[in-house]
Amino acid sequence: QVQLVESGGGLVQAGGSLRLSCAASGSILRFNHMGWYRQTPGNQRELVAAIASGGSTNYADSVKGRFTISRDNAKNTVYLQMNSLRLEDTAVYYCAAHLSITPTSWGQGTQVTVSS
Numbered sequence: 001q002v003q004l005v006e007s008g009g010g011l012v013q014a015g016g017s018l019r020l021s022c023a024a025s026g027s028i029l030r031f032n033h034m035g036w037y038r039q040t041p042g043n044q045r046e047l048v049a050a051i052a053s054g055g056s057t058n059y060a061d062s063v064k065g066r067f068t069i070s071r072d073n074a075k076n077t078v079y080l081q082m083n084s085l086r087l088e089d090t091a092v093y094y095c096a097a098h099l100s101i102t103p104t105s106w107g108q109g110t111q112v113t114v115s116s
Helices: none
Strands: 004-007 010-013 018-024 033-039 046-052 057-059 067-072 077-082 091-098 103-106 110-115
Touching (some): 018 033, 033 067, 033 077
Antiparallel strands (some): 004 018, 018 077, 033 046
16 A cells, blocks of 8 residues: 655645645556545545556646646656646645556645635
8 A cells, every 4th residue: 555645735826836746655657547636625526637657647627727747756756736726726635546447545635725
């Protein structure tokens, strides 16, 4: 079981940027893909972005063109660069490792708060 630790969350004004990091305790290459999810109170966790072991990516429509997911296999780290942040991006962001469509491991989450 890999341990995932997110960092980089915080308070930012609308229009600003943040970069989230997800550090894994072991190699991320063994996972089919890595994903970033977010959750707000009372709502289900939703997929924001995912990156496959081969590097292909996909994004939720709400973040396309603003967020970029990337990975550094040598550092066992996945990143989420978030630009042009909006109030509705406020959420707890979670990193997940996937062996299949269902996440195998989750991080503890990092809070992102966008203010007006």
